[in-house]
Amino acid sequence: MANQDYETHEHDVLVIGAGGAGLRAAIEAAAQGVSVGLVCKSLLGKAHTVMAEGGIAASLGNVWPEDNWQVHFRDTMRGGKMLNNWRMAQLHAQEAPDRVLELERWGALFDRTKDGRILQRDFGGHRYARLAHVGDRTGLEMIRTLQYHGIHQGIDVYMECKVERLLKDGDRVCGAFGYWRNTGQFVLFKTKAVVLATGGIGKAWKITSNSWEYTGDGQSLALWAGADLMDMEFVQFHPTGMVWPPSVRGILVTEGVRGDGGTLKNSTGERFMFNYIPEFFKSETADNEKEADAWYEDKKNNRRTPDLLPRDEVARAINAEVKAGRGSPHGGVFLDICTRRPADYIRRRLPSMYHQFKELADVDITKEPMEVGPTCHYVMGGVRVDADTTAATIPGLFAAGEVAAGLHGSNRLGGNSLSDLLVFGRRAGLYAALYAKDFGGAVTITPSKVESIASAMLAPFSRSGGENAYALQAELQDTMQTLVGIIRTESELKEALKRLGALKDRSGKVRVEGGRTYNPGWHIALDLTSLLTVSECCAQAALERKESRGGHTREDHPYTDDTWGKVNIVQRLREGVVRLTRESLPQMPDELRVLFQERK
Amino acid sequence: MPTFTMRVFRGDADGGDFKEYQVDADEGMVVLDVIHRLQATQAHDLACRWNCKAGKCGSCSAEINGKPRLMCMTRMNLFPAGQTISVAPIRTFPIIRDLVTDVSYNYEKAKSVPPLRLKPPEADGTYRMMQEDIDRIQEFHKCIECFLCQDVCHVIRDHEEHKRAFAGPRFFIKIAGLDMHPLDTVDRSEFALRQAGVGLCNITKCCTEVCPEHIHITDNGIIPMKERMTDNFDPIVWLLRKFRGGQKEAPA
Numbered sequence: 094m095a096n097q098d099y100e101t102h103e104h105d106v107l108v109i110g111a112g113g114a115g116l117r118a119a120i121e122a123a124a125q126g127v128s129v130g131l132v133c134k135s136l137l138g139k140a141h142t143v144m145a146e147g148g149i150a151a152s153l154g155n156v157w158p159e160d161n162w163q164v165h166f167r168d169t170m171r172g173g174k175m176l177n178n179w180r181m182a183q184l185h186a187q188e189a190p191d192r193v194l195e196l197e198r199w200g201a202l203f204d205r206t207k208d209g210r211i212l213q214r215d216f217g218g219h220r221y222a223r224l225a226h227v228g229d230r231t232g233l234e235m236i237r238t239l240q241y242h243g244i245h246q247g248i249d250v251y252m253e254c255k256v257e258r259l260l261k262d263g264d265r266v267c268g269a270f271g272y273w274r275n276t277g278q279f280v281l282f283k284t285k286a287v288v289l290a291t292g293g294i295g296k297a298w299k300i301t302s303n304s305w306e307y308t309g310d311g312q313s314l315a316l317w318a319g320a321d322l323m324d325m326e327f328v329q330f331h332p333t334g335m336v337w338p339p340s341v342r343g344i345l346v347t348e349g350v351r352g353d354g355g356t357l358k359n360s361t362g363e364r365f366m367f368n369y370i371p372e373f374f375k376s377e378t379a380d381n382e383k384e385a386d387a388w389y390e391d392k393k394n395n396r397r398t399p400d401l402l403p404r405d406e407v408a409r410a411i412n413a414e415v416k417a418g419r420g421s422p423h424g425g426v427f428l429d430i431c432t433r434r435p436a437d438y439i440r441r442r443l444p445s446m447y448h449q450f451k452e453l454a455d456v457d458i459t460k461e462p463m464e465v466g467p468t469c470h471y472v473m474g475g476v477r478v479d480a481d482t483t484a485a486t487i488p489g490l491f492a493a494g495e496v497a498a499g500l501h502g503s504n505r506l507g508g509n510s511l512s513d514l515l516v517f518g519r520r521a522g523l524y525a526a527l528y529a530k531d532f533g534g535a536v537t538i539t540p541s542k543v544e545s546i547a548s549a550m551l552a553p554f555s556r557s558g559g560e561n562a563y564a565l566q567a568e569l570q571d572t573m574q575t576l577v578g579i580i581r582t583e584s585e586l587k588e589a590l591k592r593l594g595a596l597k598d599r600s601g602k603v604r605v606e607g608g609r610t611y612n613p614g615w616h617i618a619l620d621l622t623s624l625l626t627v628s629e630c631c632a633q634a635a636l637e638r639k640e641s642r643g644g645h646t647r648e649d650h651p652y653t654d655d656t657w658g659k660v661n662i663v664q665r666l667r668e669g670v671v672r673l674t675r676e677s678l679p680q681m682p683d684e685l686r687v688l689f690q691e692r693k
Numbered sequence: 694m695p696t697f698t699m700r701v702f703r704g705d706a707d708g709g710d711f712k713e714y715q716v717d718a719d720e721g722m723v724v725l726d727v728i729h730r731l732q733a734t735q736a737h738d739l740a741c742r743w744n745c746k747a748g749k750c751g752s753c754s755a756e757i758n759g760k761p762r763l764m765c766m767t768r769m770n771l772f773p774a775g776q777t778i779s780v781a782p783i784r785t786f787p788i789i790r791d792l793v794t795d796v797s798y799n800y801e802k803a804k805s806v807p808p809l810r811l812k813p814p815e816a817d818g819t820y821r822m823m824q825e826d827i828d829r830i831q832e833f834h835k836c837i838e839c840f841l842c843q844d845v846c847h848v849i850r851d852h853e854e855h856k857r858a859f860a861g862p863r864f865f866i867k868i869a870g871l872d873m874h875p876l877d878t879v880d881r882s883e884f885a886l887r888q889a890g891v892g893l894c895n896i897t898k899c900c901t902e903v904c905p906e907h908i909h910i911t912d913n914g915i916i917p918m919k920e921r922m923t924d925n926f927d928p929i930v931w932l933l934r935k936f937r938g939g940q941k942e943a944p945a
Contacts, residue, residue: 135742136796139745139751139752140744141744141745143745144747144749144750199809200809200871202822202827210819230749233834233835233837237838241806241867244804245808275789304743304750305744306744337721338721339719339720340719340726341721344746445748445749453766605738606738610790611790611791612740613737613738615738
């Protein structure tokens with residue numbers, strides 16, 4: 094069939110996704126001397142990393158010399174309610190400072206301390222001011238630095254290209270098949286190793302900080318290829334998204350606002366976070382305003398403000414305040430920095446927040462409080478990987494960044510994502526390159542498999558009547574928002590699975606009009622398959638975990654349960670059905686365990 | 694809920710025309726919201742690029758009522774109700790489809806800029822930089838690569854013949870940022886003059902006017918660069934040296 098022609102490219106390592114993790118992986122693989130292809134759905138430099146605001150968590154100790162990797166490790170594990178893969182958390186805390194300094198050597202210009210070193214800012218759940226940052230546009234600095242370093246490393250970049258399926262030769266991954274979004278023409282990649290760096294699944298919710306790209310592509314590609322997913326029930330709702338006007342609902346308001354002194358208030362003007370300090374964080378959290386405010390300057394004699402509790406705690410608290418009728422006019426709460434910091438400080442530290450509120454909401458944040466509420470932001474779960482090598486559970490497949498599971502446990506601390514991308518992006522590139530170098534034999538692609546993927550992709554053009562992909566996507570987002578949101582319960586999760594099943598049936602009837610050249614209707618239809626897959630995995634795992642922990646809160650099982658604290662939920666595809674198992678959490682060695690006994 | 698008439702360019706490399714649509718706009722909506730509403734309801738295959746919807750990624754550049762702007766940062770209440778609003782692709786670059794253009798020119802130019810080469814670190818293996826020494830470069834680093842400055846720059850827009858030897862304002866501030874980096878050791882003056890063609894810029898400041906990040910591209914980037922060029926690289930001196938022979942050809 095003429096329209097199923099495709100071009101072919103060959104690489105040792107194919108990196109899918111070009112945010113922080115993908116770019117860092119590609120750079121590392123290229124440094125190992127192998128041939129590298131880098132595929133991205135958007136133009137280069139537009140991936141979600143560009144939107145990261147607050148900073149990169151790394152215990153450089155520039156502001157607080159007391160900081161070190163052990164403290165960062167401990168904060169990360171406690172933030173994730175101890176469900177993290179301890180080895181990943183250890184590697185992450187140990188290697189993050191080197192990765193930040195490396196970024197500086199590649200041209201990144203972080204804000205400085207008075208003695209000319211990298212300045213670090215406070216963030217939720219971090220004991221010390223730890224985030225290397227550039228105002229509130231750290232992600233932009235990071236992606237631009239990686240991008241401009243990367244383009245000189247001999248990497249072949251395939252922009253606006255989407256991978257639809259991974260291909261296998263026996264057990265191992267041997268290629269990827271997809272299409273150019275520009276032309277709609279097919280493209281085949283023959284490769285010895287694949288690194289997934291595709292980010293998250295946030296587009297499955299209606300109120301989200303995620304862009305159109307985050308449709309769970311990598312998680313789905315892995316699952317369909319036979320790899321394990323893990324912890325898919327854990328979804329982070331960032332406590333502070335914009336709530337007004339409706340068109341900007343969900344757009345992120347950086348945690349840096351609170352890190353730099355901003356505080357949450359309800360409609361009575363009360364700093365309500367003092368009423369929501371959980372037992373788990375009591376000993377390290379200030380219980381009065383005086384101590385909380387003093388903590389910014391003096392961390393030795395004061396405990397951290399509850400405004401900077403981990404994100405899951407703050408999101409639940411905001412949710413509860415709004416439910417109790419103490420919300421702001423548009424269904425959020427107030428985030429006030431204008432009465433707490435001078436206007437020029439706010440404009441210097443938070444220029445993009447200032448700009449964003451001024452332009453999109455007619456709010457001057459140096460004069461008025463912001464209205465904020467929870468927005469879907471990040472998935473802690475994803476592809477199950479080996480901690481050291483980032484290898485997935487099928488040969489030739491690696492994963493790093495948001496698409497991978499383990500590092501963040503049940504809840505991610507702010508700032509730990511950008512460091513995750515650098516640390517595990519590098520490791521993924523390294524180990525994928527080593528795997529490719531050791532690869533014996535030829536890469537063999539089965540043409541009939543390619544043909545059948547191509548036919549399925551074109552099917553929506555030739556259906557008569559049928560469903561509208563935009564409408565189905567909106568229904569899916571409504572379902573996840575109302576039934577698999579911040580607070581979950583058994584009956585609603587079951588209802589969600591039923592509705593997702595119905596949507597899946599209807600997605601087989603989607604009809605697309607127009608041609609193959611840059612056709613967003615077709616793109617949405619193709620992305621719907623992965624979005625449905627990850628939504629189902631999330632709801633199924635959420636139904637299974639009968640406790641509340643981190644980014645998974647069950648109204649019908651409101652407490653954290655120690656027996657659940659020892660297991661991860663793992664999902665894999667068998668005979669076309671997602672099967673779920675409980676697997677034991679790797680236990681950390683004693684020399685790390687002692688870090689959790691000390692208290693200051 | 695005011696209704697607007699949107700005139701949206703529909704077409705591809707073979708040609709096209711504006712098509713009119715009636716769309717309702719809710720409170721707070723931006724042009725990109727209206728385009729999305731069009732896609733979902735009336736024109737499922739209407740092509741446009743977007744990502745962050747918050748002015749941070751620079752994907753949704755278009756010409757709105759003839760002015761280069763980000764669709765995500767252009768509020769509908771900017772326009773009186775009932776006004777017809779035209780949305781066209783950034784026309785300096787070849788069209789792919791509807792509002793999507795081929796911006797690969799910019800990615801080619803990006804590759805040509807000589808990258809950072811650091812001087813050796815301090816004795817303790819680290820680098821020190823003072824905030825006041827990087828303030829100006831941090832301004833350039835705010836660039837979101839929306840390419841609106843490239844779109845509006847008449848050297849690129851109106852002179853196809855210049856494209857080969859002219860990098861455009863986006864890359865002038867890229868070069869300026871590298872040149873001003875406190876740790877950099879590369880001399881890019883020859884590159885800036887010969888390959889990037891900074892001499893072709895006649896400082897009309899159109900680029901600065903359209904920059905959604907309010908970067909002072911001309912005043913802080915291009916003009917100081919031109920000044921450095923004349924300090925370092927006077928073509929007459931260069932020619933004289935060449936004729937006299939024996940002296941360094943490359944600028945100091």
